[in-house]
Amino acid sequence: MTTQPDHGAALIPRPERTPEAVRVALARIAPHRLAELEQHKERALAAAIRSRRIGHLMHWLDWWMREVEIERRPDLFARCNDALAAVHRTAGRDDPGFRPAMDALAAVEAEAARAVDG
Template sequence: MTTQPDRGGELVPRPERTPDAVRVALARVAPHRLDEMDKNRALAAAISSNKAGHLQHWLTHWAAEVEIERRPDLSARRGRALAAIQGTAGRNDPAFRPAMDELRAVEEEAARAVSE
């Protein structure tokens, strides 16, 4: 399998919103993050609280993470924002807030894309 951009720069097509499809896509675009995508934690939280919403939140979070990883434009923006945040002296640094705003914008764009 290649990870070269195609279809307008996307590394892989947007997966269906199912745990298995999101996991397969994550394995293609960011295999190093698979351990983070631990279904058992989401399942345990849903069972202990008796709320299926935890599972929906988990799926939405990981679908958005795949969206960022599969799109070089979003991935690059997130990388620059994270680097800018790490390069600040903390919350009082004038560069901190704009970097956090950019990170939030990337995450919101990805969340909107997978919610459509």
Template sequence: MTTQPDHGQELIPRPERTPDAVRVALARIAPHRLGEMERHKEQVLAAAIADGKIGHLQHWLTYWHAQVEIERRPDLSARHRTALAAVNGTGSKGDPVFRSGMNELTAVEAEAQRAVTV
């Protein structure tokens, strides 16, 4: 039996790694992002058809599974919102607040991706 780290109260259980399960989970916790997910899927499908590589679809599923991980965990979601505010609230990429926000966004995305790919 493996133990999962304690991240506090999770809004929903982690969905299975299937497109339908990830879409249903996103609809429950962040329905405002469904359009974004669909547009991204259409872009990825076009790229996969154009070059014949399924990797585009695998990347799409991993990306959205990680986005659900961020949305379903209040700890990650709060960090993500704070980092986005720092990035969007600065005027320059050279600003230390911007750099710090980008570093935190990268860390949150990496943590979410690790959680869904283990």
């Protein structure tokens, strides 16, 4: 785990950018998501084998680094849940509240990406 700066009181330190470190971090903060992580990894591995390209695995690791960032930071986790709830309250893409809710969700994801990429 790294000692990179946190935004608020993070539940755990940010993990190193390795599959095992991400899995261990997720097991500590969101163990209910481990099956999702493993299924996603199996799909990424199968796609990498089919295409003979590592990009699928890199995408998987990047995705889960962002997901762990959201899960480990109560500020991002709350904003993410609020945005998802707002999306689900809309009647679909034509609902006036849909775009602002999706923008809020995208902002959370972008902040998580900046945190793990920076």
